[in-house]
Amino acid sequence: MRQAGRYLPEYLQTRSRAASFLDLCFTPGLAAEVTLQPVRRFDFDAAILFSDILVVPHALGRSVRFIEGEGPQLDPIGREVGLLDASRVSERLRPVFETVRIVRSELAAEKALIGFCGAPWTVATYMIAGRGSSDQLAARRFALERPTEMEKLIGVLTEVSAEYLVGQLKAGADAVKIFDSWAGVLDDEGFRALAIEPVRRIIEKVRAVLPSAPVIAFPRGAGARLGEYAEAVKADAIAVDWTTPMATARNLISVPTALQGNLDPLRLRIGGRALDDGVDEILSAMVGCAHIFNLGHGISPDTPVEHVAHLVQRVRSRDR
Amino acid sequence: MRQAGRYLPEYLQTRSRAASFLDLCFTPGLAAEVTLQPVRRFDFDAAILFSDILVVPHALGRSVRFIEGEGPQLDPIGREVGLLDASRVSERLRPVFETVRIVRSELAAEKALIGFCGAPWTVATYMIAGRGSSDQLAARRFALERPTEMEKLIGVLTEVSAEYLVGQLKAGADAVKIFDSWAGVLDDEGFRALAIEPVRRIIEKVRAVLPSAPVIAFPRGAGARLGEYAEAVKADAIAVDWTTPMATARNLISVPTALQGNLDPLRLRIGGRALDDGVDEILSAMVGCAHIFNLGHGISPDTPVEHVAHLVQRVRSRDR
Numbered sequence: 001m002r003q004a005g006r007y008l009p010e011y012l013q014t015r016s017r018a019a020s021f022l023d024l025c026f027t028p029g030l031a032a033e034v035t036l037q038p039v040r041r042f043d044f045d046a047a048i049l050f051s052d053i054l055v056v057p058h059a060l061g062r063s064v065r066f067i068e069g070e071g072p073q074l075d076p077i078g079r080e081v082g083l084l085d086a087s088r089v090s091e092r093l094r095p096v097f098e099t100v101r102i103v104r105s106e107l108a109a110e111k112a113l114i115g116f117c118g119a120p121w122t123v124a125t126y127m128i129a130g131r132g133s134s135d136q137l138a139a140r141r142f143a144l145e146r147p148t149e150m151e152k153l154i155g156v157l158t159e160v161s162a163e164y165l166v167g168q169l170k171a172g173a174d175a176v177k178i179f180d181s182w183a184g185v186l187d188d189e190g191f192r193a194l195a196i197e198p199v200r201r202i203i204e205k206v207r208a209v210l211p212s213a214p215v216i217a218f219p220r221g222a223g224a225r226l227g228e229y230a231e232a233v234k235a236d237a238i239a240v241d242w243t244t245p246m247a248t249a250r251n252l253i254s255v256p257t258a259l260q261g262n263l264d265p266l267r268l269r270i271g272g273r274a275l276d277d278g279v280d281e282i283l284s285a286m287v288g289c290a291h292i293f294n295l296g297h298g299i300s301p302d303t304p305v306e307h308v309a310h311l312v313q314r315v316r317s318r319d320r
Numbered sequence: 321m322r323q324a325g326r327y328l329p330e331y332l333q334t335r336s337r338a339a340s341f342l343d344l345c346f347t348p349g350l351a352a353e354v355t356l357q358p359v360r361r362f363d364f365d366a367a368i369l370f371s372d373i374l375v376v377p378h379a380l381g382r383s384v385r386f387i388e389g390e391g392p393q394l395d396p397i398g399r400e401v402g403l404l405d406a407s408r409v410s411e412r413l414r415p416v417f418e419t420v421r422i423v424r425s426e427l428a429a430e431k432a433l434i435g436f437c438g439a440p441w442t443v444a445t446y447m448i449a450g451r452g453s454s455d456q457l458a459a460r461r462f463a464l465e466r467p468t469e470m471e472k473l474i475g476v477l478t479e480v481s482a483e484y485l486v487g488q489l490k491a492g493a494d495a496v497k498i499f500d501s502w503a504g505v506l507d508d509e510g511f512r513a514l515a516i517e518p519v520r521r522i523i524e525k526v527r528a529v530l531p532s533a534p535v536i537a538f539p540r541g542a543g544a545r546l547g548e549y550a551e552a553v554k555a556d557a558i559a560v561d562w563t564t565p566m567a568t569a570r571n572l573i574s575v576p577t578a579l580q581g582n583l584d585p586l587r588l589r590i591g592g593r594a595l596d597d598g599v600d601e602i603l604s605a606m607v608g609c610a611h612i613f614n615l616g617h618g619i620s621p622d623t624p625v626e627h628v629a630h631l632v633q634r635v636r637s638r639d640r
Contacts, residue, residue: 134454140586144594184543187584187616188565188601223504223543224568245508248544264507266460274464281508296507
């Protein structure tokens with residue numbers, strides 16, 4: 001999940017220097033600065049590249065706007081799926097690679113830098129609906145009613161995402177993460193075709209170029225399907241959202257993989273016992289298992305910074 | 321799930337005779353009519369009582385309004401949790417019991433009548449937020465910040481819901497179903513305290529009065545937690561939403577229970593191969609297991625009625 005954000009005063013200050021959110025993502029000096037700020041303040045073990053999953057449709061030539069307080073807006077894609085031009089993607093994403101280079105050079109050697117992209121299904125939901133939604137009805141309908149166009153769209157996004165992750169890794173990212181925020185709304189057939197298969201192929205393509213690059217996959221809402229997912233995509237780590245207990249995730253996944261997760265961001269926002277109980281339960285469940293402590297979803301903008309500092313301190317002290 | 325609804329012309333006609341949606345739920349002649357209409361048209365094996373989960377807060381004296389096209393609106397509850405008066409609930413819900421009596425007397429003997437209530441957590445989310453939401457942040461926050469008031473609210477709803485289900489069963493319902501539409505947003509601790517425990521207690525209370533009454537529990541979004549849930553609540557059947565494959569649900573649940581589910585309503589709306597493939601996959605997965613075929617969530621208002629007729633025909637022909 002993003003470490004930077006509106007809960008940090010230094011983020012707001014840097015943000016005000018960019019004309020738009022996309023501008024912030026595409027200005028290496030500013031994006032590198034907001035990537036580094038949370039690590040400086042909280043001494044996290046890893047930095048998360050500051051960017052957005054929608055830089056990929058932008059690089060494919062689609063219009064992407066971030067409207068303050070309304071979330072992203074795109075021109076919904078239709079028949080023009082066949083016209084998507086992937087040839088300039090790497091060139092258009094060069095500022096992101098430059099951000100990675102700057103961050104890696106400024107980050108302490110013992111800190112990891114994690115790059116990322118959106119999974120093809122999740123990126124497609126925004127491209128099809130033109131905005132976020134909670135049930136992804138437009139994209140699910142598109143998949144069932146226009147299967148050929150959906151396959152084409154997912155195919156392009158799979159190619160481009162693999163290329164994008166390889167670019168980040170070559171620029172210095174120590175690991176990459178694939179976010180499938182909307183994997184959970186798919187039914188059985190959809191989950192296999194649209195969530196599992198494209199991510200499996202991305203990981204395969206990345207490994208064909210960089211065999212030892214660590215890849216984390218985050219199928220949000222996969223729930224009972226975590227085992228099938230982990231077995232198929234062969235990621236080095238699986239990230240778990242807060243609605244599947246870590247102990248349950250351990251039981252469901254039979255292939256060797258690290259697990260990342262999964263504090264409910266609401267507990268971090270509220271603090272006190274709600275926070276401590278949540279942290280302790282996760283750490284207890286993960287004893288003896290390769291574990292990257294993380295939130296189970298994005299941080300709330302109104303999270304007090306002291307809660308984040310307290311979280312790091314508690315995880316570190318219990319960890320010993 | 322509701323069988324009646326805006327996709328049926330006869331429903332729209334009866335609906336127009338009630339001043340409001342709540343009026344329709346509380347006028348036994350009209351509510352019985354819309355309960356029976358889908359069974360007459362499609363020859364379903366069971367009728368689903370036409371009502372709403374929010375009749376319970378209404379019976380507790382809370383203001384509940386259904387605004388056309390906007391969903392339900394309630395006065396968000398706060399400190400007055402302690403003042404909730406459960407003493408008049410059965411009296412206020414008497415029209416629902418009367419509806420059950422009428423439907424049972426008009427329904428063919430071989431058809432079952434299924435009554436229902438909302439699970440305490442799901443009803444509480446509406447009472448706390450005053451409306452529906454997709455993340456239930458207000459209720460989740462209330463649970464963590466005001467645990468004593470939450471416990472009181474869940475306690476009242478648990479008592480009242482058990483009483484309500486007993487009333488429906490005594491009036492002639494052949495089975496009852498407990499809908500926990502928002503179970504899936506809870507983290508581990510919340511799921512156990514707010515989704516599992518109240519439903520376990522309702523079923524225990526219903527059985528204390530009517531030991532052989534069949535109870536179905538529907539923890540939407542439970543995903544990987546279906547096994548733990550089924551083991552704890554001891555329902556006669558567990559309903560599964562469309563995001564957990566039926567085969568996976570079978571594997572997760574180790575206690576003997578029937579399963580209900582779980583066609584994605586979108587497949588019913590689209591029809592054709594999307595519908596047939598979905599139906600066939602579910603039926604194949606459920607061979608040799610006690611199974612109630614059902615949608616995995618509510619029917620879309622724009623579902624063509626011929627698709628529903630086709631679904632029934634396909635399930636029946638494959639079933640033999």
